[in-house]
Amino acid sequence: EVAGFVLCSPHFSGExxxxxxxxxxxxxxxxxxxxxxxxxxxxxRALRARGFTRVGLGVDAENTxxxxxxxxxxxxxxxxxxxxxxxxx
Numbered sequence: 274e275v276a277g278f279v280l281c282s283p284h285f286s287g288e289x290x291x292x293x294x295x296x297x298x299x300x301x302x303x304x305x306x307x308x309x310x311x312x313x314x315x316x317x318r319a320l321r322a323r324g325f326t327r328v329g330l331g332v333d334a335e336n337t338x339x340x341x342x343x344x345x346x347x348x349x350x351x352x353x354x355x356x357x358x359x360x361x362x
Contacts, residue, residue, distance in 0.1 A: 276303040277303060279294065292327065293328065293329055294316055
């Protein structure tokens with residue numbers, strides 16, 4: 274059984290030192306055990322080993338899983354906010 278995962282890549286901006294956490298997920302049964310933090314820190318180390326000195330990610334600020342607290346706990350801070358727009362068609 275997969276308990277969680279992290280996927281990191283170069284940031285789409287093409288800045289050579291900027292990595293990005295594309296996906297981070299922990300199954301509900303495995304949450305609140307430190308797995309998300311461990312996966313995130315592993316992703317940071319993997320990016321650093323490949324020469325990335327900065328890392329970013331996107332998050333829904335209203336996320337109820339505790340993601341924002343996790344990112345703050347590992348030292349991340351918000352640098353920009355954005356809105357998502359939609360239209361029913």
